[in-house]
Amino acid sequence: MSGYGPIPTPPQPGAIPLRPESAGVKSTEQWFEFGGLRQARNVNEPTLTPFLPSPSNATGAAVIVAPGGAFLMLSMDSEGFEVARWLARHGVAAFVLKYRLRKTPQDFQRFTQALAAALSNIGPGGPDLSQIPAKALDDAQAAIRLVRSRAKQWGVDPHRVGFVGFSAGAMLAERMGLIHDKAARPDFIAPIYGPMKSVKVPADAPPLFVAIALDDPLMLRGKGLGLITSWWKAGRPVEAHLYEKGGHGFGMSHPTAATGLWIEEFHAWMKDSGFLQAHSSALAAYSKTYSTHTPLGTLLDDPRAKAILERVLPGIVNAPSISMARGMSLRQMQMYSPQLTSRLLDELDTQLARLKWAPKRHD
Secondary structure, three states, X not given: OOOOEEEXXXXXXXXXEOOHHHOOOOOOOEEEEEOOEEEEXXXXXXXXXXXXXXXXXXXXXXXXXXXXXXXXXXXXXXXXXHHHHHHHHOOOEEEEEEOOOOOOOOOHHHHXXXXXHHHHOOOOOOOOHHHOXXXXXXXXXXXXXXXXXXXXXXXXXXXXXXXXXXXXXHHHHHHHOOOOOXXXXXXXXXXXXXOOOOOOOOOOOOOEEEEEEOOOOOOOOOOOOHHHHHHHHOOOXXXXXXXXXXXXXXXXXXXXXXXXXXXXXXHHXXXXXXXXXXXXXXXXXXXXXXXXXXXXXXXXXXXHHHHHXXXXXXXXXXXXXXXXXXXXXXXXXXXXXXXXXXXXXXXXXXXHOOOEOOOOOOO
């Protein structure tokens, strides 16, 4: 089979250790390819790898991305890096979580046998959240804490940090939404083809986004959609996308046209839920430049930026009612002002990006 078998551990630039105290511990990590997609196993040193958006379209939202693999391996490409790159291109800071796993045989052939046995032993209705290894859950909570602690550095809002996971990673996402420690609990969760069993939902549980194929042979098996019902009955926000076909593990591989839309639907849900509203203070500290995503009032308070706007958009900048729109960005105003074409705003981005951000002076 092409693209199948062990491969050297690839370079992982930018990966941040989640357990600095374990520095110097011998790594047991091994990598292999399956269908040309890279997988990691025997992970004993968890890391978080940032994929940051361009300052010109950063929204201030952040998402931890947890690949799946039955807690025996991690699908690092289709459920990790590819997801993070897509989110970063669309203005969301993404962080791929490489969490600790259960040990598997060093020999690759014996590993595949152990993996097949584990998958065949999944009971009716899918796995239970109680089966999550404690060390994986610890790593997930450490990831949330790390992103919030560096929110200013990465230009994210510490109150808009979500968690998306796939299969075993989806189990982590669900469990993270149920913990009581608010400092380590995500602001929203998105289990993608995770267990659908009913759970006891806290009164302040975070909003939930679900995507799963109804022919999933591992997580459904005709046992219902209890997870969705649990969130709905608890009166917590929930959005569910149920695909007729797609099986298990579709990730970014898009086995059907419908399942290929899940990430766009997730992004649209984040927008509808208010998680993509620009966080001006964090973004200003991160980008150090202006853009058409910058609040209009901030631009008008800087004479250099105001001069650009007066030259390009005199009708808007000098309008009597402009004081009412100081909290909006030009991109947000686009739907109300036909003269703000995408081409014009792109040109403004080019001109504004040449200016270093400077706070308003009060002297």
